Amino acid sequence: MNKKRKAFGSLLLAVMLTLTVVLAGCGKSNNAESSSSPSASPSASPSETASASASDNAETPAASELEGKVVFWSMWSNTEPQAKVIDEAVADFKAANPKVEVEVKYNGRDINKLIKPALESGQQIDIFEQDPGAALANLKDHVLKLDDLLEQQSIGMDGKSVKDSIIPSLIEWVKSLSGPAGLEEGYYAIPQQPYAVLFFYNKALFNKAGITAVPTSWEEFLAACEQLKQAGIEPITFDDAYRSLFIGGYLGSAMGSDWTDSLVKDKTGDMWKDPIVLQFANDIQNLKQKEYFSKRIAGNKYPAGQQDLALGKAAMYLNGSWLPNEIAATAGPDFQWGSFQFPTVPNGNDKGGQQGLTFGAQGLLLNKNSKNVPAAFELVKYLVSKKAQEAMAVQAVAIPATVDSKWPAPLEDAAIAFNNAKVNMPWGAGIENGADFSTGTVIPVFMELATGKITADEYVAKMAAEAKKFYAGK
Template identity: 30%
Template sequence: MGKRISSMISILLVAVLLLAACSSKSSSSEKTTIKYWSMWNKGEPQQVVIQKIIDEYEDENPNVKVDVQWMGREVMSKVRNGALSGDAPDLTEQSGAEVEGALINNKLVEPLNDLLSMKIPNEETEFQEVFIDNILPFYQKEGNTYFIPYEIISSGFHYDENLFKKFGVEPPATWEAFVEINKKFKSEGLAPLAQDGNIDFYNAYYYYWLVERLMGPGALVKAAGDKTGETWSQPEYLEAAKKVQELADNEFFADGYKGSQYPAAQTAWASGKSAMVLVGSWLSSETAEYSSEDFKYKAFPFPEVEGGKGGKDQAELYLIGWVAPKGADKKAVQDFLAFAMQKKYQEGIVKDTKNISSRNDLEAPEALADFRDIVVNASSYHKEYDGLQAEYPDWWKTVFLPLDDKLIFGEIKAEEFVQELQKQTKDYWSKK
């Protein structure tokens, strides 16, 4: 009997060891999946760059699968719904302002603090050390890092350096000087300002920038969020509107700008039919095929306004980057992001997408050198459109943009514009 029991025990021990070995083998071969919902569409330059990163990451990490879906610009609304229902991806991307409005402010994100001290593979540099100064902390909240930027956009006035030399003008530093060069171009038969009037958020650049220069960051968001509408009665909001009206009254915009259908005006500008255009730094890549060989892309920041709180050394920081929604596999995501921020991959943002990288050791494409200098040398930053489109997206679309179009088209005067903003803002919030 004793021998039989001993034999049975031995058999059981062998079985247990075999099961343990099988279990260990099974777990070691299990794959981790990173679910990634991207803002890019298939075929876009950024999509191609990111797909290469994914392919090479999977090659080096055979137990990790990056399940990417190319969802386009509306991805953030899908991510937010997923985060609320517990079905969000591990990784997504969008502009920082959109991420902040949809996820960070609603505590629907995972902090990525451990990533900061991780080493970039093949570089032996800490992750946080490879970024342009003050870029990585821009969307930090309560000491936590949620947003990892990889592409920098800004806005300002684009111009052809050779055309400015031909007319004997210099980039203006003040609003008064800006008005004067507009007058000079017009007097010599060249339309000063290009404007595709059918793009309402392009039209909004003028009023938004004037408020930034007069009142500083946060002024537009404050007024939009005031349920009484009374904030709009402050005189600087009217002063900004009067300056937009000044441009329309003096007919500085190219003929037919109200009906101009994108990209007609910017294409005409690249062909030398107008002097300047105020828009995002993406313009050079959109117009390169229409500009002549001797066209030299340059840019200058929105001019200072006398007595204003915002100087021309204050820059717009429009960041595109990654975020891990609530419930994400942080360990896997952070490992992937450390891999993705290698210099050899981020060079693709510069060379292939023709944009500015957030890495401090990568120069901008030649056409964007001025924009990179504006960002790097800025004393402070603000969000694109002061964050309005992300903080109050419905108000932005239904109240602000329609009124702003009327102002820039010369259909209403500055006083009526501000009065309507005050009235319609109050009405808007009364229905919420």
């Protein structure tokens, strides 16, 4: 996906032992397609099926009693592998609920701009997919609280409730988003298509260079880069869509995401004079001077960087866990995928290190104005069933959101990062939280440093001055 996934406020998660996450396959396609399952018999009017609140609908009628129409707006295009899994889940639902008509509209990523006006106009949309953080912030007047519904029995999970069938860290993360959005505390989305930000690397190239273990410290990271260089391999690549991840990855590892958030919002510019910023600048300058960065980073336009990884032109790429699916066609079935967390940066505070990880998920949400909540939630149960989630793992190379489900082979190494992490960091560890300052100054000046146009000392001076100038009078 060429649009970066934004953010979640810092969150200390106590339940990270069973972890996971990863958004698979965010293609750029925006095809809007609808598919409908015709009702086997005339449907009841919406008012006759269910206009009750979520708490009144905790007990779902027997499947054979459900009827009416359910409309689901998906964030995938009809050409993406996720759509095939959705179609299969809808078919299973229809087999058990023949009186329910289901319409699936595949909006692609255009859903982000279409969903709000459609909901506000009163268009029938019973279920929709969104980033839960963005949905709760922007669509809070339209989302249904799901606490009682989540106590229903899940499908294919040995008697577990829907809530208990989802990875604990994910479901609790969704709950944590309700307060900041100004909603009553609770669950307003069911997470699925989880993701995390990690270094993805080519194991074959690491083996060729004689690297026997992934780096966990900055020193080990530099040593790995040198081994790759000596083997004739460009160590690191990235492109314009994901430049911020490297800045935030380093500073977040050193100081934590709260500090990084404060840095890009500092109106005085003085925080840019902190010794850790100069250390960062010196280390980036060092990566450039030692030719650890790909020679193509200056002009790389998405998806050029990730294609370089897929083709074996570079060894490492910092990205989301949707990456293996996005470049599967180029990389081929024999590509040896590995991943590791951003290495620990020295001389930081106790808020950084590998306790923090940028992770999240997409979510399934119900329209609180839906006239058919029972049937809509029953369909959601099929979409997040063990069968559907494991199909996502196989067909879309996605991490399943359900507990006790096998991860796809290209993402198996990601489990180590999740087991280490205790803090949920926002996108880029907060480096993009400065809005226009981040996009217009932080990232471009970083590129000047990474391409050798300015020195480390010049970087610090320029960032301090630019921050003060940008925030003057604000």
